[in-house]
Amino acid sequence: MRIDRIYRYPVKGLTAEALEEVAVEPGCALPWDRAFALAQGDAPFDPAEPKWLPKTNFMCLRQNATIARLKASFDARHGKLTITAPDGSRIEEIALDEPGRARIGAWLTAYLGAEARGAPRFHHVPGHVFGDQRTPVISLINQASIADLEQHVGVRRHRRRFRANIYFSGAPAWSEFGWVGQELIIGSARLRVLKRITRCPATEVNPDTGLRDANPIAELKATFGHADLGVLAEVVEGGRMALGDSIELLPA
Known part of the structure; x- marks a missing residue:
C-alpha cells in the first residue's frame, strides 16, 4: 500500500491544500489542519478555554454549501491566509493575530449573508484543532473503496467530497474497516486506527460547484x-x- 494524496484543511469547511510531505507528532493532527474556524455568533466557543464543539457551531459544508466555492490557501511560514470568492474578490490577512482574524471573520460573515448567525468570530487557538472528533486524528480513505462505490452507483464521486487527509491505494476495497484497533507504519510514523468514519451531509456538496447534487450517505x-x-x-x-511512501499494516 502507498500514499497517493496528502491534504490538510487549514480552515474548517474550506478547501484542501495538497502536500508533498508532512511531519506528524504524537497525539496531533496534521500541522495546520483545521487550525482556523469561523464560529457562528450563537456558538459557545471560548478561545480562552477552548473546548471541542460539534460542527454545527461553525461555518461548515453541512450547513453552508456555498463555501465550497471559496478557495483558501495558508502560508504557514508567514501566517498569511488568503481566501478567494467565485467572483474573484479576496481577502489576504495575517491569520495569527487578532486584527487579521477580525477582518477575515467580517469578510466570511458577509459572504455567508443570511446563513451567518449573530456576530460570527474567526478563531485560531494554538494547539486546538477544530475537527469533527473530540481528539486530534488523521483521516484515511482507501481509493479502492471510493472506486467500488462509484462502480455500484454508476457515477463518479470525487474524492474531495470526503475531505480525508490521506488517500491511499494498494488495499482491497473496504479492507480498511478490519484495521480498527491495529497499527500502521506510514512513512516513518506509526498510527493506530480508531474507528470507521460515518459520513455526514457535507458529502452531498459538489466541491466544484457548491451545489448539493448527490447523496453519498443514501x-x-x-x-x-x-x-x-x-x-x-x-x-x-x-x-x-x-x-509515495509505503503503508504497512502491523500484525494485531
Missing part, C-alpha cells in the same frame, strides 16, 4: 448497509510521511 446505505467511508487514526509515534 448510496452507501442502499448499497452496503452502512454510511461509512474511510477510517480515523491517531498518531502514536511521530515521523515523516510523503507522497
Whole structure:
C-alpha cells in the first residue's frame, strides 16, 4: 500500500491544500489542519478555554454549501491566509493575530449573508484543532473503496467530497474497516486506527460547484448497509510521511 494524496484543511469547511510531505507528532493532527474556524455568533466557543464543539457551531459544508466555492490557501511560514470568492474578490490577512482574524471573520460573515448567525468570530487557538472528533486524528480513505462505490452507483464521486487527509491505494476495497484497533507504519510514523468514519451531509456538496447534487450517505446505505467511508487514526509515534511512501499494516 502507498500514499497517493496528502491534504490538510487549514480552515474548517474550506478547501484542501495538497502536500508533498508532512511531519506528524504524537497525539496531533496534521500541522495546520483545521487550525482556523469561523464560529457562528450563537456558538459557545471560548478561545480562552477552548473546548471541542460539534460542527454545527461553525461555518461548515453541512450547513453552508456555498463555501465550497471559496478557495483558501495558508502560508504557514508567514501566517498569511488568503481566501478567494467565485467572483474573484479576496481577502489576504495575517491569520495569527487578532486584527487579521477580525477582518477575515467580517469578510466570511458577509459572504455567508443570511446563513451567518449573530456576530460570527474567526478563531485560531494554538494547539486546538477544530475537527469533527473530540481528539486530534488523521483521516484515511482507501481509493479502492471510493472506486467500488462509484462502480455500484454508476457515477463518479470525487474524492474531495470526503475531505480525508490521506488517500491511499494498494488495499482491497473496504479492507480498511478490519484495521480498527491495529497499527500502521506510514512513512516513518506509526498510527493506530480508531474507528470507521460515518459520513455526514457535507458529502452531498459538489466541491466544484457548491451545489448539493448527490447523496453519498443514501448510496452507501442502499448499497452496503452502512454510511461509512474511510477510517480515523491517531498518531502514536511521530515521523515523516510523503507522497509515495509505503503503508504497512502491523500484525494485531
